[in-house]
Amino acid sequence: MLIIGDVHGYYDLLIELISNIPDDDIYFVGDLIDRGKDSLKTLKFVMERNFKLVIGNHEKLMLDYLVSKDEFIKRWWFVAGGKEAYKEFFYEASTEEQDKIR
Structure with missing residues (x-):
């Protein structure tokens, strides 16, 4: 069994590891996204393979960004490393991919 946390969008390293x-035998314990350049690719990979997953604080920050009207909460995701993930999810992803994320 392998328990993995804090991937942070580093898809290539994840593939190498697993x-x-x-x-x-693979379980994810959060923080698949943010910081690295491949958050969307990483998230899609985990979702498509139906790995066991618990969301982490970075996924929670993204969800808060999507539903909150509080500007502080919305900015906090960017402060925590979500700026690159935001670009991937909302500018580079197809409409279908965006719907799956939501």
Whole structure:
């Protein structure tokens, strides 16, 4: 069993880490997104493979960004590293991908 946290959009490193481990033995404990350049690719990979996942504070910040009307809460995601993920999710992702994220 492998428990993984704090991937932070580093897709290539994730693939390297799990390359020889059966999917059933992999668990994610949050923070798939933000900071790295491949947050969307990382999130899609985990969702498509139906890995076991608990969301972390970075995913929670993104969800708060989507539903909150509080400007402080909306800005906090960017402060915590969400600026690159925001670009990926809302400028580079297709409408279908955006709907899945929401």
